[in-house]
Amino acid sequence: MATSTENTNSSFRALPSDGPVLLPDKFRGAVVEDLQLPPAFSLPKSELIARAIELAYDRDFSHIPVxxxxxxxxxYIEVATLKKKWEAGEVTPTDTIASCMTKFNRSPTTNPYTIITPDTPLAELESFLRNHIFALITDYERKFVLGVATSQDLEAFVSRRGI
Incomplete structure (x- = not known):
């Protein structure tokens, strides 16, 4: 016979008698908008590699939508990869980022979109980021990229809230 015991440790909550003991929602119901991400910037595919790297470092971005x-x-371009290719002589500063970008697979059957908006719960974003290096935050109609979120953004959010 299972008995329910009350746990006085505030970092745990007891579930019904036979359920596991789990940590509470570390995001406390927060949504993507609560991350207060800097506005995203995007580059045209015709942008030169030298300029893309300069802009990325000025804004401290690791991934830039194209x-x-x-x-x-x-x-998108991954700035660290772009820089490595430049240093290895695989690309020149006057090449365009189109030659180094990772293209999105637009097939809705093999890679359906996961829409992430300012109202997406952080728990859902965290789940998405388990399988992806970043997430593009878009408006509700998916016409504009509003921000780029990474796992590090979630970690910083949790640490700011003292959880």
Whole structure:
């Protein structure tokens, strides 16, 4: 016969008699907007590698969305990879980022979109980031990239809240 015991440690909560003991929601119901991310910036695919690296370091971004001619989202560049290719002589500063970007797979059957907006709960964002290095935060119609979130952003949020 299972008995329910009350746990006085505030970092745990007891579930019904046969349930496991779990930590509380570390995000306390917060949503992406609560991360207070800096506004994202995107680059056109025609941007030069030298300029992209300069802009990334000025803004302290590790991943930058890449846009097409009609401001449609094509993919992203990973700044560390771009810098390594430059230092290894695989690309020149005057090459465009289109040659180094990672393209998004647009197939809805093999890679369906996970829509992440300012109202997405942080618990859902954390779940998404377990399988991805970053998340693009978009407006509700997916027309504009509002921000870029990483696992480090979630860790900083939790540490600011003292959890």
């Amino acid at each position: 846009l097409g001619k009609h401001r449609n989202l094509l993919g």
